[in-house]
Amino acid sequence: METSILSKPGDQRGSGRASPLWKRYCYILLMAAWMGGFTFYALIVIPTAERVLDSMRDTGFITQQVTRWLNLIGAGVLVILAWLLAADWRRLSTRLRFGVAATWNIMAVAQAALFMIHPLIDRFLEAQGHKLHHYEQFSKMHTMYLVFATIQWSAALLQIWLMLMIWRQQDREGSGQ
Numbered sequence: 001m002e003t004s005i006l007s008k009p010g011d012q013r014g015s016g017r018a019s020p021l022w023k024r025y026c027y028i029l030l031m032a033a034w035m036g037g038f039t040f041y042a043l044i045v046i047p048t049a050e051r052v053l054d055s056m057r058d059t060g061f062i063t064q065q066v067t068r069w070l071n072l073i074g075a076g077v078l079v080i081l082a083w084l085l086a087a088d089w090r091r092l093s094t095r096l097r098f099g100v101a102a103t104w105n106i107m108a109v110a111q112a113a114l115f116m117i118h119p120l121i122d123r124f125l126e127a128q129g130h131k132l133h134h135y136e137q138f139s140k141m142h143t144m145y146l147v148f149a150t151i152q153w154s155a156a157l158l159q160i161w162l163m164l165m166i167w168r169q170q171d172r173e174g175s176g177q
Helices: 020-053 056-086 094-122 135-175
Strands: none
Touching: 020 056, 020 135, 056 094, 056 135, 094 135
């Protein structure tokens, strides 16, 4: 018997496309790749690059390239998450439905903001000669970018917690506890 990511084990009304375990696994892999990559980059790569390159300016040119990839990955993950989360939307309690929808929407709005801010920051970076123009304006835009990235990261952590709650509830219901 196959069901969707949000349906309880043994529920015959599932999508029939993949088992709950497979969809849970996909959810975990997507969030680990996206948010895990972002976290590792923020905590390890950026500080290491600043120490090795001895320059925040030069680190900015690395960040410019990496954040393009993080933004593209984020957009792709959000599309797939929407599909995974919608599979059994109606079977969720109102509270969990609100939480999952709110966190997904916060992540999506933050992602849109990151896409909009990124080219504005790029204007201050001149790749040839690694020049940074108008540092004060750059710093303000960069801070705004970091705020949206942090909001997105926080919403993702909350959504992962909500998914664990959903899965625990489903597993309890499936085992008759």
